[in-house]
Amino acid sequence: MRRVLVVGAGHSGLQLTLSLLAEEDYDVTLISARTADDIRDGSPMSTQGMFHQALETERAYGLNLWDDTVPHYDGLHITLSAPPGQLALAINAPLDFPGQSVDQRVKMATWLDLAAERGATIIHDTVGHDDLDRYTSSGEYDLVIVAAGKGDLVSAFERDAARSPFTTPQRALAFTYVKPLEPDPAWPAPHIGFHAVPGHGELFVIPALTRSGPSDILFFEAVPGGPLDVFTPGMDPADQLTRTLELAARYVPWVHERAEKAELADTRPTLAGRLTPTVRKPVAHLPGGGIALGMADVVVLNDPITGQGSNTAAKCSAAYLAAILAHGDQPFDEAWMTSTFETFWDNTAKAVTDWTNAMLQPLPEHVQMLLGTAAGEPAVARRFANGFSDPTDFADWFMTPQAAQNYLEHLQ
Ligand SMILES: Cc1cc2nc3c(=O)[nH]c(=O)nc-3n(C[C@H](O)[C@H](O)[C@H](O)COP(=O)(O)OP(=O)(O)OC[C@H]3O[C@@H](n4cnc5c(N)ncnc54)[C@H](O)[C@@H]3O)c2cc1C
Structure with a gap:
């Protein structure tokens, strides 16, 4: 033994x-x-x-005890808010197999x-x-x-x-679990929302199973010192939600439309900090x-x-x-x-x-080109989404200008 x-x-x-x-x-x-x-x-x-x-x-x-109750997500809906508040790009990137957050x-x-x-x-x-x-x-x-x-x-x-x-945190992190939002008209099936506001940070919307049942998580990743960096550890949850919705209204209004009536999922639904x-x-x-x-x-x-x-x-x-x-x-x-x-x-x-x-860095030109292509080319969008399951795939097409060029040249 x-x-x-x-x-x-x-x-x-x-x-x-x-x-x-x-x-x-x-x-x-x-x-x-x-x-x-x-x-x-x-x-x-x-x-x-x-x-x-x-x-x-x-x-x-056999540790998958929530497969029947968790709200699975089918992919990532990626948007670019540039200039801040205006929708510059939207990509529906489906996963081959659903993901989940318990x-x-x-x-x-x-x-x-x-x-x-x-x-x-x-x-x-x-x-x-x-x-x-x-x-x-x-x-x-x-x-x-x-x-x-x-x-x-x-x-x-x-x-x-x-x-x-x-040697320092690259993002200030702040999330709030809320009761499920209205479905997204851009993609009604459950998905992760990945909303980038270049230079300022990102807002993620993640369907999850929490203590009170199905929920969504509104998760800001703020560039330190920027306009999204407004959350403090231990902040009152209601205040954190209010600030989250204010920022969403200003920087990602297409999320705010689904979230304006959002309610806290339980009495301790928040976290703020940095690593x-x-x-x-x-x-x-x-x-x-x-x-x-x-x-x-x-x-x-x-x-x-x-x-x-x-x-x-x-x-x-x-x-x-x-x-x-x-x-x-x-x-x-x-x-x-x-x-x-x-x-x-x-x-x-x-x-x-x-x-x-x-x-975490400003996206280089070849990545901007890949994401631009993904908006009109489902194969590229699908490959990006499935990289979240197997990130070793990114080296072959995403990580360097040369790999991106080879990939796009051979795309059918
Ligand atoms: C804001 C935020 C959002 C995230 N979102 C995602 C996401 O969407 N997807 C994803 O894949 N990952 C996400 N992560 C990361 C993920 O939660 C962690 O990477 C993962 O939980 C790490 O697992 P672990 O076993 O290393 O540590 P943990 O799961 O953190 O477990 C460590 C455990 O050790 C215990 N512990 C600590 N110190 C001691 C001690 N001295 N003695 C005894 N016990 C101790 C702690 O109480 C804890 O129970 C996120 C992290 C953060 C901060």
């Missing part, structure tokens, strides 16, 4: 715990800073829009209860550096994994400067000589502009699971940890990080 300690009961930690418990011969201890009730009754942490490839990693272990308060609370039911040892505690030192050197565990998101424990992992181009995109080295070395492997946001934290963090957390969980199973009874040493992360980086996280960091 191999003993695994997972620190952090968020997306990646819970998915890995539940997947390991479904395999034979793994004894899993999970440390959660919060109880299931704390998570369920607390404030939302994410908009967690997910796409097919990542959802399939959950389905492989509020992490619902999903993680349920998964945490499930982990306890299925035999994980659950410890409720906030792990500090001294605790991590103790756990990694006690000899009690064959493997210690830190899946504690973007909390303080990340400082146990060294920043990887070569893979981290930013600095950061990649970290995968192995923490603790003073007592122990080591721990970082996973998901701990080691690859991207801005949510491309909606990839939960998707990447799911894929990271699947990648680490495969590496653990393949390793059998051999020691989970530093070489194994490094190669496990580097494989995940090469296969998944690098493409996500490159694409996400590019989307």
Whole structure:
């Protein structure tokens, strides 16, 4: 029986715990800073829009408990508000397979209860550096994994400067869960709205299942210091909604038309804050000589502009699971940890990080040309949408002027 300690009961930690418990011969201890009730009754942490490839990693272990109740989305409706407030471009970009967003308060609370039911040892505690030192050197565990998101424990992992181009937040983030909006006349089927206001930021509209049932999330990504950067952490939810609607009326009036009667979805429906995109080295070395492997946001934290963090957390969980199973009874040493992360980086996280960091910049000419073509060419629109499920595809046609030119030349 191999003993695994997972620190952090968020997306990646819970998915890995539940997947390991479904395999034979793994004894899993999970440390959660919060109880299931704390998570369920607390404030939302994410908009967690997910796409097919990542959802399939959950389905492989029967963790898709909301497939029948979540409002699925069929694609992305992308608009360009330029000059601000005027519709310059609109693209309907269908997904080959539907995506979904289940509020992490619902999903993680349920998964945490499930982990306890299925035999994980659950410890409720906030792990500090001294605790991590103790756990990694006690000899009690064959493997210690830190899946504690973007909390303080990340400082146990060294920043990887070569893979981290930013030292400050690139967007101020503010979202509000509201009761479902009026359908979009531009595309009545459920979809994600991706509304770009060049130079100022973006407004996303994401259908989701939250505590009170189906909802929409109005999510502003504001360029820091710009006119959309008006939200403060802990702001009164009603005020946050009012500001959101004021900005929508001014900058994205076609969303405001559907949202002007929007009501808060529950009593704690908002979040506002900012993060600095950061990649970290995968192995923490603790003073007592122990080591721990970082996973998901701990080691690859991207801005949510491309909606990839939960998707990447799911894929990271699947990648680490495969590496653990393949390793059998051999020691989970530093070489194994490094190669496990580097494989995940090469296969998944690098493409996500490159694409996400590019989307935070003013869009280069070749991307503007691709999106312009997508407005009249369904194949291009479809390829863009499906890149949200498999971002490794972007390297072949989207990321460089040369790749874009080759793609457009060969487009039938
Ligand atoms: C505003 C916003 C919008 C987003 N929208 C999307 C989206 O649309 N699509 C998408 O794919 N991703 C999105 N994301 C990203 C996504 O939510 C995260 O990337 C994903 O949840 C990361 O999973 P994780 O397992 O690394 O960490 P988390 O899911 O954050 O879990 C970490 C867990 O560890 C716990 N913890 C922290 N510190 C400790 C400690 N010291 N001891 C014990 N426990 C601890 C926390 O309480 C938490 O439960 C968004 C993020 C933000 C901020």
